[in-house]
Amino acid sequence: MKSDILRLLEENGKLSPDEIAVRLDLDVEKVEEVIEQLEDEQVIVKYCALVDWDKTDREIVTALIDVKVTPERGIGFDAVAKRIYKFPEVSSVFLMSGGYDLSVKVEERTMKEVALFVAEKLATIDQIQSTATHFMLKTYKKDGVVFNKGKQEDERLVISP
Amino acid sequence: MNWEEVIAPRVREVPPSGIRKFFDLVSEVDDVISLGVGEPDFVTPWHIREASFYSLERGDTMYTSNYGLLELRREITNYLKKNYNVSYDPQGETLVTVGVSEALDLALRALVEQGDEVILPEPSYVSYKPSTILAGGKAVKVQTDRKNEFKLTAEALEEVITEQSKILILCYPNNPTGAIMERDELLEIAQVVEEHDLIVLADEIYAELTYGQEHTSFASLPGMKERTILFNGFSKAYAMTGWRIGYAAAPEPIIQAMMKIHQYTMLCAPIVSQKAALEALRNGRREVDKMTDAYNQRRRVITKGLNDIGLDCFEPQGAFYAFPSIEATGLSAEEFAERLLQEEGVVVIPGGVFGESGQGFIRCSYASSLEDINEALNRMERFIKKI
Numbered sequence: 142m143k144s145d146i147l148r149l150l151e152e153n154g155k156l157s158p159d160e161i162a163v164r165l166d167l168d169v170e171k172v173e174e175v176i177e178q179l180e181d182e183q184v185i186v187k188y189c190a191l192v193d194w195d196k197t198d199r200e201i202v203t204a205l206i207d208v209k210v211t212p213e214r215g216i217g218f219d220a221v222a223k224r225i226y227k228f229p230e231v232s233s234v235f236l237m238s239g240g241y242d243l244s245v246k247v248e249e250r251t252m253k254e255v256a257l258f259v260a261e262k263l264a265t266i267d268q269i270q271s272t273a274t275h276f277m278l279k280t281y282k283k284d285g286v287v288f289n290k291g292k293q294e295d296e297r298l299v300i301s302p
Numbered sequence: 303m304n305w306e307e308v309i310a311p312r313v314r315e316v317p318p319s320g321i322r323k324f325f326d327l328v329s330e331v332d333d334v335i336s337l338g339v340g341e342p343d344f345v346t347p348w349h350i351r352e353a354s355f356y357s358l359e360r361g362d363t364m365y366t367s368n369y370g371l372l373e374l375r376r377e378i379t380n381y382l383k384k385n386y387n388v389s390y391d392p393q394g395e396t397l398v399t400v401g402v403s404e405a406l407d408l409a410l411r412a413l414v415e416q417g418d419e420v421i422l423p424e425p426s427y428v429s430y431k432p433s434t435i436l437a438g439g440k441a442v443k444v445q446t447d448r449k450n451e452f453k454l455t456a457e458a459l460e461e462v463i464t465e466q467s468k469i470l471i472l473c474y475p476n477n478p479t480g481a482i483m484e485r486d487e488l489l490e491i492a493q494v495v496e497e498h499d500l501i502v503l504a505d506e507i508y509a510e511l512t513y514g515q516e517h518t519s520f521a522s523l524p525g526m527k528e529r530t531i532l533f534n535g536f537s538k539a540y541a542m543t544g545w546r547i548g549y550a551a552a553p554e555p556i557i558q559a560m561m562k563i564h565q566y567t568m569l570c571a572p573i574v575s576q577k578a579a580l581e582a583l584r585n586g587r588r589e590v591d592k593m594t595d596a597y598n599q600r601r602r603v604i605t606k607g608l609n610d611i612g613l614d615c616f617e618p619q620g621a622f623y624a625f626p627s628i629e630a631t632g633l634s635a636e637e638f639a640e641r642l643l644q645e646e647g648v649v650v651i652p653g654g655v656f657g658e659s660g661q662g663f664i665r666c667s668y669a670s671s672l673e674d675i676n677e678a679l680n681r682m683e684r685f686i687k688k689i
Contacts, residue, residue: 163606164599164672299649300325300338302428302477 142167146175147184154188193288195280203232203248203277204255206263207241209270218242221268230258241273252276316432320655327640328649335678337666338649340477342541342622344596346578347589350540353581354574362573368565370398370549371576377583378549382534386509386519388527390551397557397564398571398579402507402533402548405560407433409503409531409550410469412559414439418468423454424657425625427477427505440466445659448627451616452481456490463498470500472520475508475620478656478665480601482620485518492523502530507548508621510539510590513598515619521551528553538621539590540582547575597622600668600675607679608666611686622669625653629662631689639664645688646681 145165149156158176162169179185194201210221218236225245226234233246245263249255259274280288306314328334345351369375375392382388390396399405406429414420414437422430424443434441444462446452454472472491474483483491495502504520521530535548550560570576601618608615608626615626628638635652642648653660668675 160603163603166602295336295343297336297339297341297343298325299328299334299336300321300651301340302319302321 143175143179143184146172147179150176150185150188154190191284191286193280195288200250201248202250202252202255203246204259205275205277206245206247206259207237207273207275208243208245208263209272210242210268211270213268216268221266224266225263228258228262230254230262312436312438316435319428321428321651324639324651324655328643331643331647334643334647334649335670335674335681336649337668337670337675337678338651339667339669341543341669342538342593343669343671344541344593346540346542346545347582347586349585349589350542350578350581354578357574357577362577364573366398366570366573366576368561368570369393369396370571371573371580374398374576374580374583375549377580379551381583382519382532382551386506386517386522388519388521388532388551390532391554394554395557396549396551397561398547398549398576399535399564400548400568400571401537401546402505402535402550403429404546404564404568405531405533405535405548405550406430406503406505407437408560408563409533409552409556410434410437410439411563412556413469413501415468417466419464419466420469420471421459421462421467421500422471422657423473425452425476425478425653425660425663426471426657427473428656430471430473439469442467443657443659446479446481447659448614448616448663452476452479452625453483453487454491456494459491459494463494463500467498467500469503470495471503471505473505473507475512475517476623477508477621478623478651478653478660479625479663480618480621480623481625482512482515482517484515485523488518488520488523492520492526495529496525500529502526503533504530505533507533507535508538509534511594511597511622512620513594513601517620531556536579536582539594540579540586541593542575542578542582545572545575545578547571547579597668600670600672603672604666604668604675604679607675608682611679611683613682613686622667624666624668625660625663626666627663631686633689635661635664642682642685646685648678648681648685 149161158169158172162172222234225231230247231245232248235244237244247255259272264272375396378396379390379392410433416438418439419442420434420439421442421444423446431441442462444458446454502520509517521527521532531550531552533550536542604624605615605617612630613626615624618624628635635654639650639652651665653663
């Protein structure tokens with residue numbers, strides 16, 4: 142039941158407990174209780190909107206930075222990750238398998254700002270061996286949603302047996 | 303030209319479709335929200351569409367065996383065994399057809415002799431009666447009602463059986479009512495079927511869309527496999543209506559007879575659809591479950607919504623239809639549907655289209671987005687308050 146509720150909320154954070162209760166055939170009180178618990182346990186971390194900034198006049202540059210780390214005794218990946226995610230410019234940090242160790246997403250107003258952030262703040266951290274910065278040019282799909290799909294007309298016959 | 307003489311009497315005898323009449327009305331109204339659609343609002347899952355591109359690229363553009371691709375028939379029989387516990391031989395007991403519609407027509411033409419009676423529980427899917435008439439049979443209706451949640455009862459069936467009774471058509475989960483029949487209820491029917499030596503055409507196209515319990519296939523009941531033709535396909539569960547692909551499974555002599563007609567009239571189902579169906583059966587489970595889950599949520603929303611606005615609606619447990627009574631409004635189902643369309647732009651199907659016992663009810667399809675379902679419910683509420 143928890144995961145059913147979570148899946149609905151992940152799809153649409155604005156769903157009310159009433160709506161969730163009907164869709165899953167549960168008591169409203171029960172749904173409210175479970176959601177509160179999930180919030181308390183930080184399973185639900187926050188509620189937010191998925192924004193297509195390209196449709197606004199806000200200028201924003203997003204970069205994905207592959208970071209290679211040399212872990213030292215006593216300073217594991219977690220500690221390095223923490224030093225990185227403390228910067229407000231950084232919107233996400235993931236520990237990766239494969240060719241590099243940390244994937245860092247940075248959002249800034251200009252490319253120069255991103256470059257400066259990488260050069261001055263990231264690359265200078267002792268344990269960071271190297272960085273490779275990739276700028277994102279266009280969002281096709283994010284969090285399961287296709288951007289700029291346009292309104293899909295229902296082309297089915299209005300009536301069929 | 304005297305067209306009366308040109309058109310065969312058998313065809314003239316088939317009444318025009320009640321849905322067709324309503325369709326013309328609808329085309330005059332703009333910007334409608336339709337709960338009148340009998341097909342999924344989902345597009346065929348991408349992996350199935352993609353598999354069909356590859357198949358065309360490879361050059362799969364030829365005829366297949368009249369029975370359908372053997373590898374597809376193998377997947378079909380595996381599926382039937384695994385999901386419904388019925389065993390068929392892919393060679394000889396399975397026929398791939400152009401939708402269940404073709405399979406049903408083949409079965410009726412293969413079995414019905416002039417004057418044979420075909421028993422149809424009503425409300426019934428609109429094709430059964432015309433197909434029966436076209437095959438030379440006599441359609442005999444047996445009523446089901448709200449009190450029994452539109453399930454067929456053994457008593458009602460007994461009442462309409464005569465010396466001429468030969469076939470019983472069962473469609474559960476049901477279009478238009480959303481009713482299902484559980485195993486013990488089907489067992490009672492099976493007893494009557496055996497006693498009166500009937501053949502059952504089991505249209506189980508909505509089998510995957512059974513909510514909260516397992517679908518029981520009629521052929522899986524003791525002794526019933528030899529007197530059942532099982533129909534299923536890909537239209538509903540895999541959102542593949544336009545591909546026109548389905549199948550029948552039955553004892554070999556019946557499949558042979560159906561195949562005889564099929565080979566001369568259709569030759570085979572389109573290969574591109576057969577390849578798509580193969581992909582659907584091999585890798586479609588995840589998408590089917592996702593869609594079924596979505597229908598299930600909408601089902602709860604629409605059932606509660608209809609009851610909340612004062613339209614008594616039993617809980618449908620299969621397919622994607624709700625079948626509320628509109629008797630409380632004082633209107634006939636036709637009036638209700640016509641006025642709802644003209645005054646609020648919402649399309650529902652008057653139950654009378656599906657037979658006499660559908661009068662006083664409307665069919666509301668929930669194969670629509672929740673947004674549309676909620677908006678339709680709002681408009682229906684406004685309409686009901688106005689009456």
